[in-house]
Amino acid sequence: xxxFNTLKVLDLFRIMFERFEIDYWTMRRIIQIKLTMDSRRPxxxxxQNMGGEKKKDTNQFLKSLWFYAxxxxxxxxxxxxxxNFMFQMSLIFGVVMFLIMxxxxxxxSSVLLDVRDQTVIGTRPVDHRTISAARTIHxxxxxxxxxxxxxxxxxxxxxxxxxxxxxxxxxVTVLFSDLxxxxxxxxxYYVILKFFGGERLRxxxxxxxxxxxxxxxxxxxxxxxxFEFQGIQASFEPAWWNxxxxxxxxxAPFAVALNxxxxxxxxxxxxxxxxxxxxxxxxxxxxxxxxxxxxxxxxDQTGPPKKKATKGxxxxxSLLTTSKEEHAFYQFAERVLKNERDLxxxxxxxxxxxxxxxxxxxxxxxxxxxxxESIRSGQMYITIYASMMMIPGIVIxxxxxxxxxxxxxxxxxxxxxxxxxxxxxxxxxxxxxFAPVFLVISLLYGLLFGIRILPDLIIVLLIAIIYSxxxxxxxxxxxxFSQPFESAGQSDGWKxxxxxLLIPVFGGIHFALTYVPFxxxxxxxxxxxxxPLTWQKGLQR
Amino acid sequence: MNxxxxxxxxxxxxxxxxxxKLVLDHIDLDVYEGQIIGYIxxxxxxxxxxxxxxxGLDTSYTGKVxxxxxxxxxxxxxxxKRIGYVPEAADLYDNLTAREYLTFTGELYGxxxxxxxxxxxxxxxxxxLEDVYDSRISSYSKGMKQKVLLxxxxxxxxxxxxxxxxxxxxxxxxxxxxxxxLAQLAAQGKTIFYSxxxxxxxxxxxxxxxxxxxxxxxxxxxxxxxxxKNKEGSLEEIFNQLTGFNEHQNLAEDFVRIVxxxxx
Numbered sequence: 001x002x003x004f005n006t007l008k009v010l011d012l013f014r015i016m017f018e019r020f021e022i023d024y025w026t027m028r029r030i031i032q033i034k035l036t037m038d039s040r041r042p043x044x045x046x047x048q049n050m051g052g053e054k055k056k057d058t059n060q061f062l063k064s065l066w067f068y069a070x071x072x073x074x075x076x077x078x079x080x081x082x083x084n085f086m087f088q089m090s091l092i093f094g095v096v097m098f099l100i101m102x103x104x105x106x107x108x109s110s111v112l113l114d115v116r117d118q119t120v121i122g123t124r125p126v127d128h129r130t131i132s133a134a135r136t137i138h139x140x141x142x143x144x145x146x147x148x149x150x151x152x153x154x155x156x157x158x159x160x161x162x163x164x165x166x167x168x169x170x171x172v173t174v175l176f177s178d179l180x181x182x183x184x185x186x187x188x189y190y191v192i193l194k195f196f197g198g199e200r201l202r203x204x205x206x207x208x209x210x211x212x213x214x215x216x217x218x219x220x221x222x223x224x225x226x227f228e229f230q231g232i233q234a235s236f237e238p239a240w241w242n243x244x245x246x247x248x249x250x251x252a253p254f255a256v257a258l259n260x261x262x263x264x265x266x267x268x269x270x271x272x273x274x275x276x277x278x279x280x281x282x283x284x285x286x287x288x289x290x291x292x293x294x295x296x297x298x299x300d301q302t303g304p305p306k307k308k309a310t311k312g313x314x315x316x317x318s319l320l321t322t323s324k325e326e327h328a329f330y331q332f333a334e335r336v337l338k339n340e341r342d343l344x345x346x347x348x349x350x351x352x353x354x355x356x357x358x359x360x361x362x363x364x365x366x367x368x369x370x371x372x373e374s375i376r377s378g379q380m381y382i383t384i385y386a387s388m389m390m391i392p393g394i395v396i397x398x399x400x401x402x403x404x405x406x407x408x409x410x411x412x413x414x415x416x417x418x419x420x421x422x423x424x425x426x427x428x429x430x431x432x433x434f435a436p437v438f439l440v441i442s443l444l445y446g447l448l449f450g451i452r453i454l455p456d457l458i459i460v461l462l463i464a465i466i467y468s469x470x471x472x473x474x475x476x477x478x479x480x481f482s483q484p485f486e487s488a489g490q491s492d493g494w495k496x497x498x499x500x501l502l503i504p505v506f507g508g509i510h511f512a513l514t515y516v517p518f519x520x521x522x523x524x525x526x527x528x529x530x531x532p533l534t535w536q537k538g539l540q541r
Numbered sequence: 542m543n544x545x546x547x548x549x550x551x552x553x554x555x556x557x558x559x560x561x562k563l564v565l566d567h568i569d570l571d572v573y574e575g576q577i578i579g580y581i582x583x584x585x586x587x588x589x590x591x592x593x594x595x596x597g598l599d600t601s602y603t604g605k606v607x608x609x610x611x612x613x614x615x616x617x618x619x620x621x622k623r624i625g626y627v628p629e630a631a632d633l634y635d636n637l638t639a640r641e642y643l644t645f646t647g648e649l650y651g652x653x654x655x656x657x658x659x660x661x662x663x664x665x666x667x668x669x670l671e672d673v674y675d676s677r678i679s680s681y682s683k684g685m686k687q688k689v690l691l692x693x694x695x696x697x698x699x700x701x702x703x704x705x706x707x708x709x710x711x712x713x714x715x716x717x718x719x720x721x722x723l724a725q726l727a728a729q730g731k732t733i734f735y736s737x738x739x740x741x742x743x744x745x746x747x748x749x750x751x752x753x754x755x756x757x758x759x760x761x762x763x764x765x766x767x768x769x770k771n772k773e774g775s776l777e778e779i780f781n782q783l784t785g786f787n788e789h790q791n792l793a794e795d796f797v798r799i800v801x802x803x804x805x
Contacts, residue, residue, distance in 0.1 A: 029648055033637065033645050037634055037636050037637060118598055119628040120634060122596070122598050123598065123621065123628075124649040124650060125618045125620075125621035127617065127618045293601070
């Protein structure tokens with residue numbers, strides 16, 4: 001088994017662990033096993049050929065560190081927007097702490113919450129201290145890598161620019177903020193596990209993961225625009241409510257050391273920056289035994305009973321589907337889209353983008369010099385087509401599921417027309433995922449542009465329906481939810497591009513027709529005739 | 542009852558509440574060397590909970606649990622060196638290979654890595670799994686996983702074995718080998734705690750049967766003793782009688798009627 005370099009570094013601290021009555025070699029062995037497992041992706045498809053050639057172990061996490069380093073790079077401008085360290089450093093710590101916290105929750109939850117530890121290690125002669133220590137060290141290893149990747153570039157640039165004092169302060173404050181984050185995350189889990197079951201915790205983790213991937217992309221949009229505000233003069237007046245903002249605590253030492261700021265506010269901030277992490281860590285350590293006991297709750301899969309579908313949704317389902325089989329698959333796809341966490345993680349962020357993008361384009365038009373009045377009376381509402389960009393990406397995801405093995409159900413049931421499966425699934429997608437997004441944007445656009453765009457909105461809706469059918473052809477008859485995620489390749493992204501290019505074409509046609517008298521109305525009628533046709537012809541297999 | 546020379550396990554007034562629910566109700570039990578104990582009971586009767594408590598996974602109970610003569614709340618974890626465990630849910634680190642997993646668990650029991658590896662490979666050979674020794678466990682069939690768990694529980698030659706549905710997924714031939722292994726181990730004075738829902742197997746291999754119902758032991762004795770006392774032919778029937786279950790006919794009728802209800 002691989003002897004990881006990390007473990008060799010750990011060996012230097014052996015005496016320290018032994019002083020705490022931790023069985024060092026057992027702990028080291030547990031961490032070694034854990035690191036080995038981390039370096040292997042969860043295998044479903046690749047391990048099918050038993051005894052096959054040895055796969056190379058690659059740690060996905062280490063690869064993703066490059067990405068975090070890149071994000072760290074974007075922090076550089078903040079270092080240069082002035083010389084008010086209180087403001088700049090608080091901002092930097094805000095970003096860094098947010099990233100680390102969300103990454104902790106999304107990437108390390110599986111480490112903190114691995115229930116197999118209970119049966120595999122807990123039943124063996126290993127005492128609790130050693131198990132807890134192994135788990136803590138395992139998380140710390142990753143946390144240090146992650147932190148190092150994010151702050152590496154700002155650290156070097158900052159030290160060169162502002163001197164060695166800055167560098168030292170940065171190191172210390174970052175370490176304390178790490179402690180704070182570990183303790184807070186663990187305490188968060190503790191509280192959730194204490195009051196709710198494991199299912200609820202998994203849900204919360206899932207939403208944080210979705211939020212993270214969403215925020216990173218949107219954050220880029222915001223950061224890209226941040227350069228426009230270069231002229232801002234950042235000034236900082238401490239106020240009492242700053243005490244509730246942890247990033248401000250960690251910014252204070254910089255202000256004192258480098259700006260010569262003083263005042264009791266700053267002293268309080270520094271005290272908080274030191275004391276709170278230590279206290280949180282102390283609480284975490286003393287709660288660890290109870291935490292481990294609560295982890296047992298994760299073993300029973302029972303959660304709060306899910307709310308039943310409302311009558312309205314059921315009636316809608318019957319209304320929209322034309323046969324019993326189609327109805328069944330509609331309901332099935334709707335449940336999968338609602339309940340499967342891996343699928344939600346892949347799909348939901350793009351729903352967020354679908355809401356944001358039209359407004360990004362709208363804003364671009366606004367900042368290009370048009371007045372609000374001219375926008376309101378113009379044809380900028382065509383930007384709503386941008387929300388359709390989510391469709392190809394999501395449709396291609398519809399073939400995947402983490403429980404793809406369950407797809408035998410398609411083949412043992414007496415369904416002679418596979419088209420009903422596609423229809424049901426596509427309708428569920430349109431109602432469950434597209435419709436809410438479209439409604440929100442339509443409402444906002446309606447407020448902005450007035451009731452006059454109603455026929456245009458209907459056209460967009462009809463186009464979206466036709467467009468979904470076209471995108472469904474991408475799957476080439478692969479049944480929904482029948483492929484494991486592991487088989488999703490890079491090529492999926494490329495496949496969607498030609499389909500995405502159709503969107504500006506649709507938008508262009510629509511835009512041109514607004515100049516033709518009654519053009520949109522004729523278009524609307526034609527589309528109304530085409531839609532049923534595409535559904536009948538387009539989804540045969 | 543054949544009381545062997547030594548008492549290895551003793552429960553005194555073991556009581557466990559799970560929230561408002563009483564899972565174990567003052568269980569008293571003494572177990573001796575060389576016994577194969579069939580530990581049976583309906584779902585939710587408290588079987589797994591008992592095993593978890595004895596393995597030290599669950600410490601929030603009242604009463605006393607003594608293993609090898611020592612209270613496990615005071616003795617530390619050393620007693621686990623002489624215990625082997627096959628969990629019900631086949632929980633294992635399945636993206637390790639069998640070699641890695643078995644060496645690892647062997648080391649946790651205090652074997653050296655080489656000894657554990659050697660022994661594990663030989664045992665895998667016996668089960669004709671030598672070809673997949675270096676393949677990941679996630680690629681194994683259910684029966685193969687079960688064999689790995691079994692090897693992992695026996696690698697350190699324990700004195701007490703806790704087996705929870707151990708023959709799940711094994712084929713008939715493997716089951717025969719497995720039964721013979723248990724019989725030989727018991728003959729050497731090892732104690733085996735066997736919990737299962739398959740009554741025929743329990744009836745055949747157990748030297749002593751414990752029936753748990755609603756957190757209480759409602760029957761304790763060899764199969765012959767139980768069948769004399771309850772005037773029933775098989776363990777399944779005794780089980781039904783003692784757990785107060787006699788409506789299987791009615792339930793089955795209901796079931797079939799509902800299945801056929803909408804046929805035209």
